[in-house]
């Protein structure tokens with residue numbers, strides 16, 4: 001961390017208390033939540049050792065008397081992805097947002113360091129790249145999502161940064177973004193920010209980096225040299241009514257324009273021009289208008305979908321709003337697959353109508369784990385997830401609008417007993433975001449605590 005040096009244990013608890021983050025204290029291991037044990041037996045395979053996969057592995061390992069758990073994941077590193085925004089704004093150093101995967105893997109769990117290529121849910125068999133076939137009795141599907149770089153013409157993961165086109169949805173990309181934001185604030189010009197038309201991780205991230213760029217320019221006394229424009233593929237800037245009015249006010253106060261219904265098609269990096277289309281439905285008619293915008297600095301959000309092997313396994317929704325990008329067909333409350341009761345799915349690849357965040361994963365894990373154990377015991381899985389997700393929208397260097405909500409978009413405020421008005425940005429929420437949530441992730445969630 002550069003602005004905020006690594007915090008002491010004492011300060012961690014002080015901030016946790018000030019922000020009312022009881023779960024945070026639990027996460028640090030002071031209070032062990034939800035103790036439970038079961039004699040259920042069976043081979044559990046977890047595909048994906050990210051935040052959902054490892055949290056499930058740790059909790060299931062603690063709950064089962066005779067755990068037989070295998071995690072398949074090729075990655076050497078466990079990235080704290082919510083920190084990418086803070087890398088891209090100079091608050092964290094790149095090395096602050098990852099740890100060696102071997103140090104995060106729960107003890108007692110078998111780690112197969114490999115890529116899943118195919119999955120046959122009828123024969124309960126997985127085909128991996130190097131280790132051949134692996135079978136299971138029960139499957140936890142948690143491989144996250146894939147970024148579809150090829151769905152944006154003119155740019156790829158390897159050419160990120162060309163023509164000053166950037167994205168923070170990539171570790172290297174986040175680092176390049178910070179360098180580019182500093183140069184842009186110095187030189188001035190037009191900054192264009194976009195989201196995308198598919199469901200994507202942390203819908204707040206593109207808005208955060210836009211507002212942080214604005215504040216960085218103000219801190220450099222160069223705000224009058226930059227123009228900032230935000231384009232969203234959506235019909236509104238944010239769709240959680242409790243928080244939207246203040247967010248709109250902030251964009252207005254900071255003089256950042258908002259254009260709705262507009263999605264990126266491609267980027268002409270040589271000309272520094274972004275090609276978009278504006279899609280509006282009037283009555284039954286869909287009207288598509290080309291939009292071409294010049295920029296000096298661009299932050300774009302690439303389209304995303306469920307990993308290819310998931311789609312090819314026939315586990316995805318085939319109809320409805322989640323069918324297009326292969327999201328997994330699970331019951332939105334139990335997180336059990338609609339066709340295969342021995343499969344639970346959670347995290348970014350789950351086809352459920354909530355925001356794809358690690359905050360959501362935090363609440364999904366105990367539900368998915370308990371329902372899996374109940375299934376293993378031959379009982380009815382009756383635990384229910386209410387769609388909780390949180391998106392801490394950083395509004396400037398020092399404040400965060402801590403958006404927390406459920407499936408019905410009702411606010412799910414974690415700190416209802418404080419004097420803070422959580423429909424507005426708060427300094428305490430900035431402290432929570434910058435200083436507490438990362439230790440909560442590594443020390444709490446991934447060890448099966450803090451839910």
Ligand SMILES: Cc1cc2nc3c(=O)[nH]c(=O)nc-3n(C[C@H](O)[C@H](O)[C@H](O)COP(=O)(O)OP(=O)(O)OC[C@H]3O[C@@H](n4cnc5c(N)ncnc54)[C@H](O)[C@@H]3O)c2cc1C
Pocket residue numbers: 047048049050051052053072073074075080081082083084085114115116117142143144145168169170201202205307309346347348349356357358359360361390391392
């Ligand atoms: C820029 C950015 C900002 C974000 N900000 C926030 C925020 O402020 N708050 C918040 O709560 N969330 C935020 N998120 C979202 C959050 O990081 C994700 O929602 C969360 O990591 C999802 O967890 P997951 O376990 O489903 O997927 P991941 O954590 O992505 O893990 C997936 C794992 O599956 C593995 N895998 C993939 N394919 C295969 C395969 N074929 N075989 C085996 N293993 C495979 C991968 O190696 C990886 O380890 C942000 C994300 C980004 C990128």
